[in-house]
Amino acid sequence: MDSHTPSKLPAIDFTKPELKPGTNQWDSVKAQVQQALQEFGCFQALFDKIPLEIRETIFSASEELFDLPLEIKSQNVSKTPYHEYIGQHPKIPLFESINFDDAHVLENVEAQTRTFWPQGNTSFSEIIQSYAKGIIELDQMIKRMILEIFQVEKYMDEHMKSSEYLLKLIRYEGPRTSEP
Numbered sequence: 602m603d604s605h606t607p608s609k610l611p612a613i614d615f616t617k618p619e620l621k622p623g624t625n626q627w628d629s630v631k632a633q634v635q636q637a638l639q640e641f642g643c644f645q646a647l648f649d650k651i652p653l654e655i656r657e658t659i660f661s662a663s664e665e666l667f668d669l670p671l672e673i674k675s676q677n678v679s680k681t682p683y684h685e686y687i688g689q690h691p692k693i694p695l696f697e698s699i700n701f702d703d704a705h706v707l708e709n710v711e712a713q714t715r716t717f718w719p720q721g722n723t724s725f726s727e728i729i730q731s732y733a734k735g736i737i738e739l740d741q742m743i744k745r746m747i748l749e750i751f752q753v754e755k756y757m758d759e760h761m762k763s764s765e766y767l768l769k770l771i772r773y774e775g776p777r778t779s780e781p
Contacts (some may be wrong), residue, residue: 611637612645615739622745631746638747646743651735655728662728667697667772669717674699676716684767695774704733704768733768740764 613633619626637644667674677686677699688697703709710726710733718725741761748757 608641610641610643610645612647613637614647615742616647616649620742622749627746631749634743634746635750646739648735648739650738651732655731655735658728659732662725663770663772665725666699666717666770673717677713695776697772699770701729701733701768701770703766704729705737705766706730729768733766736768737766740766 611633613630615630617626617630620630621627634644671689674686674688674697679685679700679702681702684700684702686697686699687693690696701710701713707726707730710729711721711723714722714726714729741764744760744764745757748754748760
């Protein structure tokens, strides 16, 4: 390969309904995952289990959250480092993030959502939870393939049960300049 030719990440299709463990389709996609990880260390996952409406709405819901006053966002605290609200920091003034631990569990999202909206915000909570569930489904599929590649399926249940999930919403602002 010419050193001046940029590499293109492989796109792997996880959308096929027949993509189930033990099928030819599964083995084919698993081989693509293995090759991509060996060559690039990553790949683009094509995945359609998160409805378009949720994918579009997650961004407007995030904006709604980040547009809340700083006093409200700052109430999002955590015992785990960097899981609390991060923003308005002198070293990273254009960055904000808010994390949702175990966002696939609606009760967890609703409890944290009440930090921002004391009366709750059902639609926001459901969007966060739906998005997280879809991402976790893809994550577990890929983890299973990787464990099969390394022939350590006997640790599958233990590994899946030990997984913890964090959904991090991030907002970056453009630099504040006086240039047009």
